Amino acid sequence: MTPSPGRPTEAMPQFEMHATGVEGATEGTERMEVSMGPHHPSTHGVFRMDVELEGETITKLKPVFGYLHRNHEKIAESTSYLGSMPYTDRLDYFNSMTNNWAYALSVEKLAGIEVPERAEYIRVITAELTRLQNHVSLIGFLVQDMGALGTPLMYAFRERERILDLFESLSGARMMCNYMRFGGCRCDVSADWIKQAQSVVEAFPQFLDEFEALISENEVLMARSQHVGILKPELAIDAGVAGPVLRATGVNYDLRKVDGYGIYDRFQFRVPLGDHGDVYDRYMIRVLEMRESVKILQQALAEIPNGDYVNPKAKLRGFRPPPGEAYGRIEAPKGELGFYLISDGSPKPYRYRVRPPSLINLTILEDMCLGQTIADAVIILGSIDIVLGEVDR
């Protein structure tokens, strides 16, 4: 009367095989194709995975995207340099501040604009706050994908809300901040705002402790995520993966240290590294990165100097960089975000190209998913941390 242990569900799908056309049988068992998405509840937006299954094991996975393609790069080539700034908000709509920064950085490189010190501090503060809110919502979503009925996600969103409130009182918008300008920022931060930010940052480690007590040592989470979706460091480097996904494989590569762009060389922080490159490592690396971000924020908020918030020489209207090309990159929360610009001296970029971390981290999805079950594919996708606005552009 007892079914065999292990995976009794192995052979289930074969029933449907006759009803739906399925590719030819191999080695005696037939395979089933399942199309997960574009409106599947856990594909994080309009993303589709064409999965070929043997039992519940994935034998082939084809990511299909482009449902959200909006011609971002071409639009940017037909609008002014300033006009693309609000569009960069919509690339990775979780992290508009870092998107702004990366774009502003490349335009500044292109036109040789100096950035005042205060503006650099403001940029570091907003970028690290962005990293906090991105990572916190990501781990919330990841645990939600594992089936934790919203509780960790709600806690994560409660904290994210505090940071979004800061963004709103600074830039006017919660997510589409459009805050950076070439040579600085759009408006100044007030002493009051810095105080608010300090209180949010002070309270954040306590929240992280709570969150970790809630879920980090949960046996179910560990069983679900450890040794699942392993990414080898060699493959990660070959595929150009960057950000926490790369660091979870143990590769020490953080642009804040490597490039030292902005004023990151002034702050004391460490780069956490994983040893296994599995889902749990990617989760924990993000938690640890948040703790480091809190350290950076504490230093930056304490040390912020007075001065201009934007280079007074930078022109808002009629901005024409000299002919040339530039590539500016930063360590966005999701990985290396770069903008490559070619100017022909006109008010519009001749070529505008985004290096989206989400898309490039997504290329290794199949390599991580093969041989795992379909339930793992969901959390592996969740652990890569993609935003379809950036993947499709």
Added chain:
Amino acid sequence: MSLFFIITALITMASAIAAMTLRNLVHCVLCLTVTFAGIALVFLQLGAEFIGFSQILVYIGAVSILMLFALLMTRGGTELTLKRWDPVHWITGTLIGIAGFGVMSFAIFNSSLRQSKIPEAKADSLHALGNSLLSQYVLPLEVMALLLTVALIGAALIALPEKNVFRKNASFSKNQESGNK
């Protein structure tokens, strides 16, 4: 012969016939389940609570599910492809049925059960059942238990996950190799 028994018997027989004649195998199994339930009801009417509920637990809860699983794993639950009126099948089936029925009725008519009146269920029948199972019939019980354990271990062995062979097909690594060539 109460009205209730007649209804039960009719349902049991009707579903048994349906289980034989329906073309969709899953429907057949579901009808068979109704037959099992009917038999359990007959047991209950005879006052054999333990056997009746065991019948439900084992046959409806497990055996029919086992059949359904087996069905889905092998045939895919689609319609039977047999010709409906294959005379050879029907004649052999009828002969086997008649033979089985004859043997059964011969056994029943010659058994001692028919002579004696059916005893009323005792209040401590359950205790008696348990005692006899663990004293008089302990050896058959142990043998059955051993057999089932062996079957369980065998099933577990068959179901052991095989080594993963899919990983080497990973698209990125493959593309990269072909790109390098």
Added chain:
Amino acid sequence: MWFEELLIAIKHYLVLQMPGSLQPVGSAFLSCLPIMTSFGGLFALATLLERKMLGRIQNRYGPNRVGPGGLLQPVADGIKMLTKEDIVPKNADHLIHFLAPLGLLVSAMLGLSVIPFGHRLIALDIETGILFFFAVGAASELAIFMAGWGSRNKYALLGALRAIAQMISYEIPLILSALSVLMVVGSLSLSDVVQAQSGGIHTWHIFTPWGFLGCILFLISTLAEINRSPFDIPEAESELIAGHMTEYSGFKYALFFMAEGVAMFAMCALTATLFLGGYHAPFPILSFIPGPVWLFGKLTSLVLLFIWIRGTMPRLRADQLMEFAWKFMLPMSVVNLIAAGIWVALDGGVAAWISSGLLNFVAYFGWSRILSQASRFSPRTYRYAEEAGVSE
């Protein structure tokens, strides 16, 4: 006692008013009616309670728009479900698709009939009560299969087969851990089980070594049996949309939920009966409060525990779930059965306490250590990059 006697007197009076030939049917009807109505109402309240409590766990208010404090939310949900279009897929097997929710609800409701709600307050007092309970529970697997297969939907079928595999696997530890109680009590009748725990809180089975582990195992198996988090894999929305309920809408969908809710109550009531003293008060001094109140109190606290667990836990993967059932639950329930056997053999003295407690304790810690080493998961520590060794 007075409350139970009052109810029974009312029922007898009502039965006597009926014509003689109708009396057996009428008596059965009058036994069923309170169970069906009270658990139907309780289900409605439990949905509200669940949403409210989950909301509070997640720092939200929960439903509070309909009626005072959201009290009428179940009514609104019910109306919504009733007025929704009942969609049956074109290719579905209509009869089976229709019968599945009914079968599930009936099997869940039947289980309640052998639960003693108070002294002599039991709809069906049979010698093999617990066997009846598990037997009708087993029928729900068939109903779930019917739902999954009848819908002609990949997700529904996958969900149904997962559910069945899971339910059959967890039925074994469920029955084995219940068996420890039956061994000690020496009867399959639930009224005998309750009667054995009538002496106050110290006689409850949960406060014995075998009863404690048995209760935990029973509760975990219960969670799996009724497909609740963290074992809600059959309806894991991140993988399988809604499992076997994918193709159901409107009132049939509501029936599924109702069946799940009633099954949860039935299981909780059984847990309370087997391990928590059933309808008995914890202290004899409090026995002036009617038995049903105690039982419902215990049942509600178990339901709250389930909601609490649901608010905390992620969900296991299907194969890990099976591994857990066969590698942890089954050995532990067998060990617990042995512990109960020791208890019976030593007749429940101090020696029995120590020996069966030690057995369970050693088995639990030893086995969980071995298992967690074998399954390779553990909390990790992380290293940080050296400042100098930045690699490009």
Added chain:
Amino acid sequence: MIGKGILKGMVETARNLTGSFHDPDRLTTVEYPEQKIPAKENARNFPFLIYDGDDWETGLRCVSCQICEKECPPQCIYIEKDKEKKPDFLGKMQMQPKIFDIDVSVCMGCQICVEVCPFESIRMDNDFEYAGSDRFKSLLLTKDQLAKSNKYYHSIHPTEAQETDEIRVQKREDHLAKEKAKAEKLAKAKKEAASKAALSKAETAKEE
């Protein structure tokens, strides 16, 4: 030991469960239509046009220079110039828009129009309740819907409005100073001309 992490997590949820009853830091929900969070001072949503005084048509600051139309990234602004001119706050005759439409279903609230406007006439509103029953018309805001008074601007963004007013006062002062200088120059020129004329007259008279 299996179960330790789970127990830790359950303690945490229990703390949040009780905390949600007494700790406003935990229960952050605001029940929207009844309760509203006061808008942040910087909050922006869609642009509007400012007018001075009481009459929106005469007080409208916009001079239909069309810079915002050109700079708007999603190009949601549509302006047509009116043939008739009207005096602005400095008294100069300026162009005015005949049509000024903003399609808020296209607008992304990026604030670039505000930054590029040289006449302080377009600013960001913080009203977000734009839901309407008409899909197209109710989201196409016309000049009369867009025009809002300077007083309203002060009520939603007090600091920014103060700065804007200061800029305008400065502009007026500059203008007045310029006018004055111009007038003085003119007067001086006139005087000079007059004296010159007188001189020349005298000269001619002398000559005669």
